[in-house]
Amino acid sequence: MTTTTAPATPPSRVDALDGLLDMVSGDRMAGTVARLAGEDFTGRRVGSAGGAAARAWLARRLADLGAAVTTEPFPVPSVPEVYAQPTVRWYDGTTTTEPVFGQQLSVHLASADVPLVRRGGLAVAGTGDPGGRWLIVPAGMSLSDAYGHAEGALGLLVVANVDGEGWQYTMLAGPNRGPLPVLTVDPATHTALHTASTTDGAWLAANAPVRRVDVTAANLHGRWPTAGTDEAVEVLLTAHFDGVGDHPGLRQPGAADNGSGVAVVLEAARVLASAPPTRVALAVAFLDGEETGALGSAQHARRLAEAGQRPVVINVDGAGHLHEAAAVEAGGPAHGLLAVLDQAARHTGLPLAAGPVASDNRRYAAAGLPALGIGAGMAGYHSPADTPERVQTATMTALARLGVATVWFATASGATLSSLIGD
């Protein structure tokens, strides 16, 4: 095995880099996050009006920075959308309870669309007669197994994890729609329902207003003129701008995921575009459809491959809440790029650790490109708790400085960044 070390950089050039690093503005990034998380953009679900508005706003920002801006539409089928808050009440033999939407109760991805309320008794899947009853799915039982016990049942009640504030996580990628309404309940409600199921007269009444929509998504691309003419390294900075979207009556701002990553990439591009390093061809992609399975990056990676383009890719997903170190996941022939990243992190003082960044970087790596995913944590995730107030400006500043320095040091490494043998 060979250890790759980035070449030393002359002191005068390092001084120039430090000048650029001082230009990174945390306040500007905080403003970007607040704008992306605002009500106008409604959580930026793929295919939504809010998502399109966010893309248009970002396009103007890129144009302001002197980039040539293009969009790349692509279809996304069957995006789940809760179109109304579910109406749910249940009775334990003594008390009637209306669970709080988003916390104690939500709608599962696999749910059928059932707009009308169904009322019936409670039973536990796998025990007793399911006919005409809502079935509580025991923890550990798969949905497919639960369906096997659900002949004639009204619907399924599945336990779901919650975050520190008690919010359930909204996901857009996962199992396909099934034959029954499926509601998710927090662990305490799941336990209470299980207990109530043994009580005479207990019942639950609920609907499941969730539909699947086919939409058109679009990636947003910005490209700057190359400074210098020989052996330019193509550097692609990426971040997904889509979110899981608001629910009716429930904002899900998507501040850390991934307003913060977009803010970091936009700020790094602003600084680099103000004094472009020589021998770097800088491009930015703000990707759509990440929350539905990294579909935007899949589309883009495919197009790059077809065009024979081989940029090095740096993707930022989550720059909201640094704990001890930023996570780095590398794929493709990325040894050289990793060495440059390490050099940049040492220069800027940001600790790094190998860790999963399950995001768009994997699509580029799968296409054979040197690709890094960088994530610095989130205080809220896919819930109303992902607000701008919980995004740390200093974390975004650290990652933007890392991005600027990485591109800067890449100019010294040149073509060795993505050698065919990956070292």
Add this chain to the structure above:
Amino acid sequence: MSENIKSSGAANTPGGFAGDPAAALAVSGSGGCCGNPPAAVTLPDPAGTAASPCCGTTADAQAAGSCCGTTAKAEAVASGAGCCG
């Protein structure tokens, strides 16, 4: 916020990888879920236990059509961590 982060100029404190950067090429769970975990990454654990990339319930992870990769899905089911729920 980490005290290791400087806000201007070059840093005086060590940054970068504590070990071989190439470890980032062999991240546990790389075959896993779409979407990113909510928690920040901590520095490597001497015991070598890797955090799951997944979220959600075990039932979700077990479900057919789950978005987890095969390996991550098996790990998620085995650990009870769940995936993409």
